[in-house]
Amino acid sequence: MYTLLFVDDHPLYREGVRRALSDATPDLRILLADGHASALQVLSADQDIDLCLSDFQLPDGDGLALLGQVARRHPTVARGxxxxxxxxxxxxxxxxxxxxACLSKDRDIASLGEALRSLFEGGSVYDVAPAAELSVVSLSDKRKEILRLAAKGLSNKEISALVGISERxxxxHWSYIFEQMGVSNRTEAVSQALRERLL
Structure with a gap:
């Protein structure tokens, strides 16, 4: 039996998907959350979740930020x-x-069930082709400057003196950068920023 965590802030849609998928896929266990915080609580309480599917628009942070946190805190959980x-x-x-996965709510339950089976078997399903070249996030000039200075090997203390802000x-700023980029340290952030041409 596989376990899906479905995160969506619309209770009627969330419950409708749960009921329809439960009827169509009896061997699927479905957990629900209504936002960023509640999803992380469910993930912390249940170690058997195989896949976390999230809406993009959530009341307490967007779905991509949530999935970035899931990647860091629960690396064995597939995300989409x-x-x-x-x-x-x-x-x-x-x-x-x-x-x-990046799935559209335009899918009917049968189609969604097929996509889930593919995902549980280790596949990936994208209803929209990813853009070929795109900056991952939109960072402020100050955060880009912090990344640029870190890329030159400067410490937080040296960066704070050059930028004119406190080390704290x-x-x-690093906490925000990590969350938005879905990374866990400065090296990963700088590497990804260079790859994505943010700098």
Whole structure:
């Protein structure tokens, strides 16, 4: 039996998907969450989740930010988007985060069930082709400057002196950069920024 965590803030749609998938796929266990915080709580409480599918628009943070956190905290859980209007930019961001799916809510239950079977078997399903070249995130000039200086090997203390902010504020900027880019340290952030031509 596989376990799916479905994250969506619309209770009628969320429950409708659960009931329909349960009827169509009796060997599938489905857990529900209504946002970023509740999804992380469910993941922390249940170690048997195989796949986390999230809507993009959530009340407490977008779905990609959530999936980035899931990647860091629960690396064995496969991740994907199930949203109303996926586009190539969104699909590209999901791909860079290592997601296995970017699905459209236009799918009927039979089609969604087929996609899930493919995902549980180790495949990937993208309803929209990812954009070929796209910056992963839109970072402020100050955060890009922090990344540029880190790429030159400067420490947080040296960056704070050059940028004119406290070392604590530099660390706060790093926390935001890590979350938005779906990475866990400075080296990964700099490498990804260079790959994605953010700098």
């Amino acid at each position: 988007l199930l949203c109303g209007a996926p586009d190539p930019a969104m699909a590209r961001q999901a791909q860079v985060l290592g997601c296995v 504020t530099v660390k706060d």
